[in-house]
Amino acid sequence: xxxxxxxxxxxxxxxxxxxxxxxxQTSGFNGLFWYQQHAGEAPTFLSYNVLDGLEEKxxxxxxxxxxxxxxxLLLKELQMKDSASYLCAVRVDYxxxxxxxxxxxxxx
Amino acid sequence: DTEVTQxxxxxxxxxxxxxxLKCEQHMGHRAMYWYKQKAKKPPELMFxxxxxxxxxxxxxxxxxxxxxxxxxxxxxxxxxxxxxxxALYLCASSIHREENEKLFFGSGTQLSVL
Numbered sequence: 594x595x596x597x598x599x600x601x602x603x604x605x606x607x608x609x610x611x612x613x614x615x616x617x618q619t620s621g622f623n624g625l626f627w628y629q630q631h632a633g634e635a636p637t638f639l640s641y642n643v644l645d646g647l648e649e650k651x652x653x654x655x656x657x658x659x660x661x662x663x664x665x666l667l668l669k670e671l672q673m674k675d676s677a678s679y680l681c682a683v684r685v686d687y688x689x690x691x692x693x694x695x696x697x698x699x700x701x
Numbered sequence: 702d703t704e705v706t707q708x709x710x711x712x713x714x715x716x717x718x719x720x721x722l723k724c725e726q727h728m729g730h731r732a733m734y735w736y737k738q739k740a741k742k743p744p745e746l747m748f749x750x751x752x753x754x755x756x757x758x759x760x761x762x763x764x765x766x767x768x769x770x771x772x773x774x775x776x777x778x779x780x781x782x783x784x785x786x787x788a789l790y791l792c793a794s795s796i797h798r799e800e801n802e803k804l805f806f807g808s809g810t811q812l813s814v815l
Contacts, residue, residue: 634808635806636744637806638804638805680744687756688749688757689804693743694741
């Protein structure tokens with residue numbers, strides 16, 4: 594099986610920055626994805642990394658180090674609407690395996 | 702149209718019932734997926750269809766029967782389910798199974814088995 598680890602919960606203040614780490618040990622690697630999921634809703638795509646380095650997209654950035662089996666998602670200028678679960682997912686062949694998700698709570 | 706539409710949004714069924722979940726996309730995607738998600742757990746892959754053919758079955762019990770009638774539709778037929786099958790069932794699609802592009806998820810069907 595695939596092993597994908599991320600913290601269970603994080604809390605941050607509106608306007609702050611939060612970094613969600615993800616480590617993985619998988620039988621292969623075809624890319625790493627970050628998804629956002631609000632309670633009771635479907636996951637929505639945030640970012641995709643297949644090469645080492647930082648990908649920036651507005652307030653969200655994602656970093657990948659394949660040699661370390663490590664990624665992080667950086668959320669800047671936090672807003673209340675960013676309160677959600679953030680899922681790290683690794684694609685191996687045709688299958689996407691998800692981590693358990695990190696619940697981020699943004700406080701005023 | 703960049704949506705994956707799932708119906709119904711909520712479903713309550715008894716263990717002897719037969720029901721179907723439906724999923725539709727009109728983005729021209731040729732890969733479609735069923736995921737199961739229990740509360741506070743990550744989505745777990747159940748089935749993958751590529752060009753209307755079943756390509757992956759993650760050892761799912763036969764009481765779940767997928768069907769892909771055409772490139773836009775994906776069904777999941779349910780029969781003799783157990784209470785532990787209660788979960789959020791998510792449909793997703795992507796351009797191709799082989800490419801590393803993102804998945805588009807539907808909003809899911811919240812299933813309760815009594």
